[in-house]
Amino acid sequence: METSRPTLLLLIVIFAAAPVAVSAEKFVVGDKQRWAPNVNYTAWSDSHRFHVGDWLVFYYEKGMYDVMEVNATAYEACAADDPIVNWSRGDSFAYQLNRTGLYYFICSRGYCYGGMKLSILAEPLPPLAPSPRPQDDSAAVPSAPRRFSAWIATVSGAVALALVLWFT
Incomplete structure (x- = not known):
């Protein structure tokens, strides 16, 4: 299956914009x-x-x-x-x-x-903010908020889709 680079870029943009739908x-x-x-x-x-x-x-x-x-x-x-x-x-x-x-x-x-x-x-919707950094090395890494986690999952899916389409 031949996929053009503009099509790939469009798919990535569409998937990156999806967090609004999954963050409700x-x-x-x-x-x-x-x-x-x-x-x-x-x-x-x-x-x-x-x-x-x-x-x-x-x-x-x-x-x-x-x-x-x-x-x-x-x-x-x-x-x-x-x-x-x-x-x-x-x-x-x-x-x-x-x-x-x-x-x-x-x-x-x-x-x-x-x-x-x-x-x-x-x-x-609040803007996505990076997770706060721990105060010292012994502090546990805080978990990301649900909305940020949904965004990360969506972007990861978009990247995976782009890679699959790119190499097929």
Whole structure:
């Protein structure tokens, strides 16, 4: 199989750009308590950092609760008249954060007034930083963050693919 150098370069660039897709994290809203009444969603969201590309997964009791994405005004008033997204079928809903900024979610079935609402801030992906160097020779080498590890795996795969294509 004959592969041109420009084609190889294009493949390497495509694989090197892939870390954005593999670096997304999945957050189960409310953790073990899921999307239900009597959960402090403010404390839950404050304990996590959300980035563009991450997923929020809402698990809830079918027929009892729902999920609506609303604007800030509707969030404060628990108003479900004009939702951006309305999900009331099934027992789960996965939502990908596709932009930076604030997102607002409520349950429209009266539970919002009791606190069943969530606001989160999606930040841009942080730049990849090199791992910190150990202070002395006896210090253990710190492990790389997950996002950096995914990037290394992707680049390694791209290099391996380039070598295979180059020598075949």
